[in-house]
Amino acid sequence: MAFRAPPGSEAVDHLPPTPTLHPGLVAILDRLTVAAPTNIGFPAAVDIDYRPLAPFLRYMINNVGSPAEDTTYPAHAKDLERDVLAWFATLFRAPAGWTGYMTSGGTEGTMSGLLHARTAYPRATIYASSSCHYSVPKICGLLGMPMVQIPAGPRGHLDCEILRREAARRRGQPAIVVATIGTTMTEAVDDVPRVHAALNAAGIRQRWIHADAALAGIPLALTGRHDFDLAPGGADSLSISGHKWWGTPIPCGVTLTRRPQHRPGQRVDYIGSRDTTITGSRAGLAALMLWHAITRHDPAGHRLRVDRARDAANYARRSLAVVGWECWRNPDALTVMLRPLPKPLRPRWPLPIEQGWSHLICMPGTGREQIDSLVKELGGCG
Numbered sequence: 001m002a003f004r005a006p007p008g009s010e011a012v013d014h015l016p017p018t019p020t021l022h023p024g025l026v027a028i029l030d031r032l033t034v035a036a037p038t039n040i041g042f043p044a045a046v047d048i049d050y051r052p053l054a055p056f057l058r059y060m061i062n063n064v065g066s067p068a069e070d071t072t073y074p075a076h077a078k079d080l081e082r083d084v085l086a087w088f089a090t091l092f093r094a095p096a097g098w099t100g101y102m103t104s105g106g107t108e109g110t111m112s113g114l115l116h117a118r119t120a121y122p123r124a125t126i127y128a129s130s131s132c133h134y135s136v137p138k139i140c141g142l143l144g145m146p147m148v149q150i151p152a153g154p155r156g157h158l159d160c161e162i163l164r165r166e167a168a169r170r171r172g173q174p175a176i177v178v179a180t181i182g183t184t185m186t187e188a189v190d191d192v193p194r195v196h197a198a199l200n201a202a203g204i205r206q207r208w209i210h211a212d213a214a215l216a217g218i219p220l221a222l223t224g225r226h227d228f229d230l231a232p233g234g235a236d237s238l239s240i241s242g243h244k245w246w247g248t249p250i251p252c253g254v255t256l257t258r259r260p261q262h263r264p265g266q267r268v269d270y271i272g273s274r275d276t277t278i279t280g281s282r283a284g285l286a287a288l289m290l291w292h293a294i295t296r297h298d299p300a301g302h303r304l305r306v307d308r309a310r311d312a313a314n315y316a317r318r319s320l321a322v323v324g325w326e327c328w329r330n331p332d333a334l335t336v337m338l339r340p341l342p343k344p345l346r347p348r349w350p351l352p353i354e355q356g357w358s359h360l361i362c363m364p365g366t367g368r369e370q371i372d373s374l375v376k377e378l379g380g381c382g
């Protein structure tokens with residue numbers, strides 16, 4: 001039976017279902033197919049074809065335990081995970097002695113960074129902007145650490161003057177700061193050198209900066225912005241999501257630190273490896289996917305993906321302005337802020353809405369025709 005896209009959907013390239021695919025799964029595939037052309041409210045690249053990895057779906061690939069050691073479980077891909085980690089350590093200028101591992105996503109990466117931070121400074125206060133990801137207060141609660149939210153500025157940035165004042169009030173305590181490198185809603189990039197300056201001015205020397213670089217850290221670093229990374233003067237730990245900039249079909253991420261704090265994890269005979277990660281079993285398939293993504297391009301190709309995505313975002317901002325729809329964009333952002341769409345358009349264009357604003361995100365693979373289609377429908381509503 002040949003697969004037919006449902007009426008009204010645009011052509012999306014995917015493997016045809018096998019004749020044995022359950023109708024319940026076919027229904028999901030239909031839903032994904034219909035949603036794809038207007039799915040521009042959440043960040044997931046769509047330009048990398050992961051289907052060549054289909055043969056690996058025959059195996060349960062488990063990178064259980066430390067990425068530094070192979071395991072007694074034979075179906076692992078830790079060798080590729082180590083390559084992936086080394087690639088990100090180079091991108092984020094981690095000095096010798098760094099450690100890290102592939103996580104289930106950005107949240108686990110931030111948790112790992114903050115665990116290192118808590119080990120270094122158990123009595124610290126954690127500071128983050130009111131625009132930080134919702135996982136940050138959750139992680140502070142799980143770690144049993146006090147958190148102070150610093151009001152964000154109008155475009156979503158951490159206000160370093162308020163940080164200075166709040167830190168000065170707690171001068172006796174070490175400070176852990178979560179700097180968001182691309183906030184979820186406006187893609188604001190917190191200024192790590194100014195965070196250091198604020199803590200200097202507050203008289204706090206014992207500090208740890210975690211860069212939550214879930215989405216924007218990768219395109220920024222690929223195009224030469226490094227002030228938030230793991231080199232001196234930057235962050236102590238950093239995390240990214242793999243399913244955003246790379247669009248891996250499985251959520252995943254990477255976490256790195258240049259100041260490893262944990263004692264070497266307990267050796268577990270059963271897995272033949274040390275236990276140095278938050279979760280036990282980890283998706284080996286995700287390691288294959290990230291490896292596949294980063295080895296597809298040379299440095300110029302990686303930068304081209306960034307340039308194209310930023311061009312698309314600029315195009316979207318200009319096109320919305322032409323039809324008089326209020327919008328704006330942080331510098332270099334892939335995210336375009338716009339007033340919420342008229343209600344009749346919202347089911348077809350599911351863009352998130354927060355505090356009177358909505359956004360669209362131009363990821364690698366977002367096409368101008370998608371922007372044109374949205375702007376045309378907006379024009380039709382006017």
Ligand SMILES: Cc1ncc(COP(=O)(O)O)c(C=O)c1O
Nearest residue numbers: 105106107133182183184214241
């Ligand atoms: C800034 C930021 N941090 C962390 C996360 C959490 O990432 P994940 O969903 O991969 O756990 C997100 C996800 O949207 C994010 O935007």
